[in-house]
Amino acid sequence: MRAAGVGIIQIVQQLKLAPTRVKRALLTSQVYQTKSFSATPQCYISKIQNEEKVFSENEMIHVVNENGNYMKYPWLWLRDNCQCKTCFNPQMQSRTIDWKYFDTSVHPKSYSRSNDLVNITWSDEHESQYSLKWLQEREFVPATQKKWLTQVYRLTQVPWNAANFSQVLKRFQYCNLIESDEKLLQWLESLAVFGIAIIEGTPSREDQLQKLANRVGFIKQTHYGEEFVVRNKPDTTNLAYLAVPLQMHTDMPYYDYKPGVNMLHCMEQTTEGGENQFVDCLYLSQLLKETQPDIYKTLSTVPVDWSDIGEEKKDAFHTLYRAPVICEDKLGQFARVNYNQWQRDSHFNVPLEDVISWYKANAIFTKALYDQKNMVQLKTRPGEIVTFDNIRLVHGRSGYSDSANNERYIIGSYLDWDIVHSRIRILKKEITRS
Amino acid sequence: MLVKCLHNGNISQPHSHKNNNDIKAKVSTIDEVIQVQSADGNVLKYPWIWLRDNCQCSSCFNPKLQSRTIDWRTFDISVNPKSLHINNNILSIEWSDGHCSEFTLKWLHERSFTKDNQEKWLNDVYRLPKIPWSAADFPSVLKKFDYSDVIQSDKCLYEWLKALAEYGVAIVENTPIQEDQLRKLANRVSFIKRTHYGEEFEVRNKPDTTNVAYLSTPLQMHADLPYYEYKPGVNLLHCLVQTTGEGGDNLLTDCLHVSKILKEFHPEVYKILSTTLVEWSDIGEERGMKFFSLYRSPAICEDRWGQFARVNYSQQQRYSHFSIPLEDVIPWYKAHATFTQALYDPKNMVQFKTKPGDILSFDNIRLAHGRTGYTDTKSNERHLIGAYLDWDIVYSRIRTLKRQLNLI
Numbered sequence: 001m002r003a004a005g006v007g008i009i010q011i012v013q014q015l016k017l018a019p020t021r022v023k024r025a026l027l028t029s030q031v032y033q034t035k036s037f038s039a040t041p042q043c044y045i046s047k048i049q050n051e052e053k054v055f056s057e058n059e060m061i062h063v064v065n066e067n068g069n070y071m072k073y074p075w076l077w078l079r080d081n082c083q084c085k086t087c088f089n090p091q092m093q094s095r096t097i098d099w100k101y102f103d104t105s106v107h108p109k110s111y112s113r114s115n116d117l118v119n120i121t122w123s124d125e126h127e128s129q130y131s132l133k134w135l136q137e138r139e140f141v142p143a144t145q146k147k148w149l150t151q152v153y154r155l156t157q158v159p160w161n162a163a164n165f166s167q168v169l170k171r172f173q174y175c176n177l178i179e180s181d182e183k184l185l186q187w188l189e190s191l192a193v194f195g196i197a198i199i200e201g202t203p204s205r206e207d208q209l210q211k212l213a214n215r216v217g218f219i220k221q222t223h224y225g226e227e228f229v230v231r232n233k234p235d236t237t238n239l240a241y242l243a244v245p246l247q248m249h250t251d252m253p254y255y256d257y258k259p260g261v262n263m264l265h266c267m268e269q270t271t272e273g274g275e276n277q278f279v280d281c282l283y284l285s286q287l288l289k290e291t292q293p294d295i296y297k298t299l300s301t302v303p304v305d306w307s308d309i310g311e312e313k314k315d316a317f318h319t320l321y322r323a324p325v326i327c328e329d330k331l332g333q334f335a336r337v338n339y340n341q342w343q344r345d346s347h348f349n350v351p352l353e354d355v356i357s358w359y360k361a362n363a364i365f366t367k368a369l370y371d372q373k374n375m376v377q378l379k380t381r382p383g384e385i386v387t388f389d390n391i392r393l394v395h396g397r398s399g400y401s402d403s404a405n406n407e408r409y410i411i412g413s414y415l416d417w418d419i420v421h422s423r424i425r426i427l428k429k430e431i432t433r434s
Numbered sequence: 435m436l437v438k439c440l441h442n443g444n445i446s447q448p449h450s451h452k453n454n455n456d457i458k459a460k461v462s463t464i465d466e467v468i469q470v471q472s473a474d475g476n477v478l479k480y481p482w483i484w485l486r487d488n489c490q491c492s493s494c495f496n497p498k499l500q501s502r503t504i505d506w507r508t509f510d511i512s513v514n515p516k517s518l519h520i521n522n523n524i525l526s527i528e529w530s531d532g533h534c535s536e537f538t539l540k541w542l543h544e545r546s547f548t549k550d551n552q553e554k555w556l557n558d559v560y561r562l563p564k565i566p567w568s569a570a571d572f573p574s575v576l577k578k579f580d581y582s583d584v585i586q587s588d589k590c591l592y593e594w595l596k597a598l599a600e601y602g603v604a605i606v607e608n609t610p611i612q613e614d615q616l617r618k619l620a621n622r623v624s625f626i627k628r629t630h631y632g633e634e635f636e637v638r639n640k641p642d643t644t645n646v647a648y649l650s651t652p653l654q655m656h657a658d659l660p661y662y663e664y665k666p667g668v669n670l671l672h673c674l675v676q677t678t679g680e681g682g683d684n685l686l687t688d689c690l691h692v693s694k695i696l697k698e699f700h701p702e703v704y705k706i707l708s709t710t711l712v713e714w715s716d717i718g719e720e721r722g723m724k725f726f727s728l729y730r731s732p733a734i735c736e737d738r739w740g741q742f743a744r745v746n747y748s749q750q751q752r753y754s755h756f757s758i759p760l761e762d763v764i765p766w767y768k769a770h771a772t773f774t775q776a777l778y779d780p781k782n783m784v785q786f787k788t789k790p791g792d793i794l795s796f797d798n799i800r801l802a803h804g805r806t807g808y809t810d811t812k813s814n815e816r817h818l819i820g821a822y823l824d825w826d827i828v829y830s831r832i833r834t835l836k837r838q839l840n841l842i
Contacts, residue, residue, distance in 0.1 A: 031699050034771040076767040081754040093717040094750035104771045140760035255826045257664040309500040318833035342501035346488040352547040359483045363511045418662045425726035
């Protein structure tokens with residue numbers, strides 16, 4: 001199907017310096033209209049029985065619940081979510097309605113309530129049935145929605161600092177996570193809520209992270225591969241592979257799709273040094289927002305150029321991503337932290353007047369990261385896997401002396417939160433059911 | 435010749451140095467920058483603190499790692515320049531902390547804090563600007579590449595990825611009819627993005643499936659996996675067998691283009707679509723593993739600069755749960771109906787059929803796609819192999835190729 005006339009690109013090329021109003025005139029034919037329901041004398045709604053338990057008003061169906069209150073459901077939403085077999089495929093759990101033909105002026109011709117079912121016959125002759133339970137789960141009230149969002153969508157994150165870390169840090173046994181779905185769920189919930197957990201008793205083999213990841217879903221691959229070895233590598237292009245102290249940082253701030261969960265399996269540990277350090281930036285960002293709002297504003301709005309340039313297994317890469325140090329979601333809540341000195345590019349594409357204030361804010365943030373009130377330190381032992389939220393926590397490592405009889409050997413791997421959250425939901429559903 | 439800066443932080447008279455190339459540099463204490471003035475009178479300003487942070491000497495920067503090695507735990511943000519010197523196009527600075535830095539003028543110029551320069555770098559290096567298209571533009575927008583060229587030539591690989599980045603769609607032709615060819619193409623970029631459907635997925639009639647894409651009915655316009663926060667960036671569909679009869683056509687709409695139209699002519703609709711959180715979902719089982727994916731996001735997502743960033747559109751993967759205030763529900767449905775109309779509008783949507791050997795590649799973050807129905811029988815099958823790439827990986831490859839080809 002091809003539209004008549006000259007395309008937009010040609011027009012723009014011809015009218016390179018054309019004022020906006022000229023370009024606007026060329027697009028005027030793209031105005032859309034949709035139909036709405038309008039109550040007319042011919043519109044007839046019959047109430048068959050149990051009149052007081054269900055009625056229709058203001059383009060919504062009202063259904064009384066056990067408390068005598070009315071739950072309200074817009075017609076459009078009800079029609080869109082009809083559960084009959086022409087509208088919904090239960091095996092696929094998918095809506096099959098073809099929206100090309102969806103009529104937004106659809107309205108109920110008649111409706112009734114019988115015990116736990118609400119029946120509607122629509123103006124398009126379609127018939128729908130909804131169970132009370134199904135309706136209650138989806139009621140458009142804050143309490144019900146909050147329950148759904150915090151119990152099914154994503155668990156509420158709980159911030160922590162150094163003072164309460166010991167209560168927050170949970171430990172699990174590797175074999176339990178492999179064999180028990182309940183334990184697997186508990187581990188993943190700890191990660192989702194607190195952002196950190198330790199797994200003990202991991203066999204000293206290189207494939208154990210893969211085995212664990214397969215219990216969740218699958219490993220997130222990056223340009224460093226699926227599993228990466230963290231040990232002294234003199235010819236590397238990545239600082240993490242040297243024995244020097246590793247400043248506080250998040251892994252891969254230069255990826256839009258930054259790895260969500262970091263898993264570090266300790267195979268060998270140094271006798272001195274090599275401690276892991278962590279800060280919960282969910283906690284820190286809330287603290288800054290409250291006590292130093294100007295600093296918070298700078299850190300959450302000025303975009304920084306994060307980068308990684310090098311070569312891994314002879315494959316060249318040049319990753320780049322622009323994002324503030326503290327990223328908020330669409331609701332203004334903490335979403336992600338980016339912090340890294342060696343993966344922060346020298347290019348800084350912000351107005352000149354924003355540069356100095358950003359550096360001052362970065363300095364304050366840095367100080368807060370190393371503040372003993374915020375930062376915790378722990379040393380993993382061989383057989384332990386430290387797992388943490390790489391979107392939320394900042395981590396570091398103290399230096400160590402790497403020699404032939406004092407090595408440090410860690411295997412690392414990542415998971416994506418999309419996959420982890422999906423596993424949490426399935427496990428919760430199955431464990432609740434059983 | 436070194437000019438000493440009588441600098442104790444209180445000087446109001448900046449000192450300057452002139453070398454035989456008429457390039458001047460001076461310290462300005464008022465705004466804490468160093469000004470570099472070239473012969474044509476252009477003055478470029480660099481904040482001291484940025485210069486000190488980006489010192490290129492061997493204790494501050496590791497050229498092999500291309501990484502800053504400064505330990506910010508001990509970084510002094512009150513550091514200031516004590517003296518400047520320009521010689522042979524190198525600016526040397528002696529700092530108040532005793533440190534010395536050297537910057538080539540070329541390096542400085544590339545990073546100058548002017549709007550034009552920054553825009554150039556962002557467009558040339560960061561991300562190629564996207565060019566929206568309508569149905570009328572499509573014939574001139576759709577570029578085709580030969581599979582063996584893309585496999586063998588880095589220049590051709592770059593051209594293909596460039597077309598994808600700019601227009602969001604391109605076709606790679608003459609792919610051998612073997613199931614592993616898609617992977618071979620993906621490996622030229624880097625690696626396939628895995629989802630809970632695996633790495634490569636087959637698109638053919640699968641009667642017992644939990645995904646409507648695997649049936650022969652028409653596939654409404656949609657974007658793949660809106661229920662992933664980390665939604666697949668590039669969709670690759672390798673046509674192995676195409677229906678000989680009618681149907682099985684691909685449908686595509688550029689939602690970058692549609693979102694601009696809506697923003698201009700239906701601003702209220704645009705506002706609703708770009709703010710109301712919709713719940714996208716996928717529930718089922720694949721290869722013995724159950725999944726329950728869920729993600730809340732508007733139909734049109736903006737980035738932090740208010741620009742189009744992503745489209746989410748799917749009837750079958752849009753959940754019945756809708757966790758928004760009651761009064762926002764009906765307006766959302768009406769906006770959604772307008773959006774649907776726009777997606778199917780022949781002025782916006784294109785239709786074409788790929789042939790065996792074609793790999794249709796498109797931007798799954800930007801385009802909506804669909805498929806007309808077809809009659810799937812023993813003698814009239816349709817068989818495609820699909821795989822995804824992430825944009826992080828594609829952009830990285832574009833940059834390394836550009837450098838290799840001396841385009842940046």
